[in-house]
Amino acid sequence: MTLIESVSLRRVLDSRGNPTVEADVLTQSGGFGRAAAPSGASTGEYEAIELPAKEAIAMAREHAVPRLERSVHAGNQRDVDAALHAADGTDDFSEIGANSAVAISMAASKAGADVLGAPLFQHLGGTFRDADRSFPVPLGNVVGGGEHAAEATHIQEFLAAPVGAPSVAEAVFANADVHAEVAEILADRGVAAAKGDEGAWAPAVSDAEAFEIVDEATSRVEEALGFEIKFGLDVAASELYDADAGVYRYGDAERTSAEQVEYMAELVDDYDLAYVEDPLDEDDYDGFAELTDRVGDRTLICGDDLFVTNVERLSRGIDEGAANSILIKPNQIGTLSDAFDAVELAQRNGLDAVVSHRSGETEDTTIAHLAVATDASFIKTGTVGGERTAKLNELIRIAEEAV
Ligand SMILES: C=C(OP(=O)(O)O)C(=O)O
Ligand SMILES: [Mg+2]
Known part of the structure; x- marks a missing residue:
């Protein structure tokens, strides 16, 4: 039901006015998710690698998108994210960019939630999430x-x-x-x-x-x-x-x-x-x-x-x-x-x-x-x-x- 039909990537602006990666994920049943990568200024030395948005998009289009479309279910977040890792092949996303990866990962989660008709927190937290728990x-x-x-x-x-x-x-x-x-x-x-x-x-x-x-x-x-x-x-x-x-x-x-x-x-x-x-x-x-x-x-x-x-x-x-x-x-x-x-x-x-x-x-x-x-x-x-x-x-x- 949540098989990914298409993944589209584009450059949009972030709050500093810099280009960042936005992903749209569409499933075969019509579920839709959109998400964009944020960007740090005081970044840690050991963070996954953010590539310039244009480069990240080009690399993800070449390596990640073909592995996802008509192959992976947006409702299975582990599979989506494993496909992103496989497409990248490094341990810090320096090939496709952590900015492309995170935008696609988050967009897929929203598409998965959309198919189920569930709010994203419920989809991510699962049915065992205790409704009485306190909020952050x-x-x-x-x-x-x-x-x-x-x-x-x-x-x-x-x-x-x-x-x-x-x-x-x-x-x-x-x-x-x-x-x-x-x-x-x-x-x-x-x-x-x-x-x-x-x-x-x-x-x-x-x-x-x-x-x-x-x-x-x-x-x-x-x-x-x-x-x-x-x-x-x-x-x-x-x-x-x-x-x-x-x-x-x-x-x-x-x-x-x-x-x-x-x-x-x-x-x-x-x-x-x-x-x-x-x-x-x-x-x-x-x-x-x-x-x-x-x-x-x-x-x-x-x-x-x-x-x-x-x-x-x-x-x-x-x-x-x-x-x-x-x-x-x-x-x-x-x-x-x-x-x-x-x-x-x-x-x-x-x-x-x-x-x-x-x-x-x-x-x-x-x-x-x-x-x-x-x-x-x-x-x-x-x-x-x-x-x-x-x-x-x-x-x-x-x-x-x-x-
Ligand atoms: C939000 C922070 O800043 P940046 O995104 O610049 O790393 C932080 O350091 O916690
Ligand atoms: Mg900090």
């Missing part, structure tokens, strides 16, 4: 810099975490309120701010001042709404790490690895942080393990560039106690099956899964469904901006549909 808490990027904005904070993302929100919708609106509150505080302080790639405010303030501002903004909104709103960070520390000198550079200031662990542990306690992503360099399993040992009982230490949604890197992290959560970005690994494998391995070992967007995004909403289907604890998908609200609004709809 949206992490809302409200202040940021790093690779996502010039002349702003060194820490890449300050993320509102409305952990006490009674519903997904209230959490989504709370993050928007924090974003607006940050704007007011910046205006009061006479600080002008544009927005970075993900729609977060990108003021030219020190990291210390950003902590003050976000702490104040979350407290004010917490008080107004009457439920707990914490905040967290994506330090994206690999971008700060100078491997030759063995130090983390925060502008003119620097920290050794031991000082970085100390600094992160202090921040967790000073600000009661709910979440700290990539606090150390992507090769520093030991530093991650030390920090997790110190503060992992009271916050999530999440591996993004550390794990790159890759089960091998995650297995090592589990063995070494390097983190207590993993960021899941399907385009880091290339297929939904690989992303699911990473989630399953993590959850079986007591780690939380956090499903995430990329800084370059489209209107695609697959990750909202993925987060619900996998029972992820958090979803990181921005706060404002059409490509971000596409996912947040979809989450609100899913929550309505899933009751």
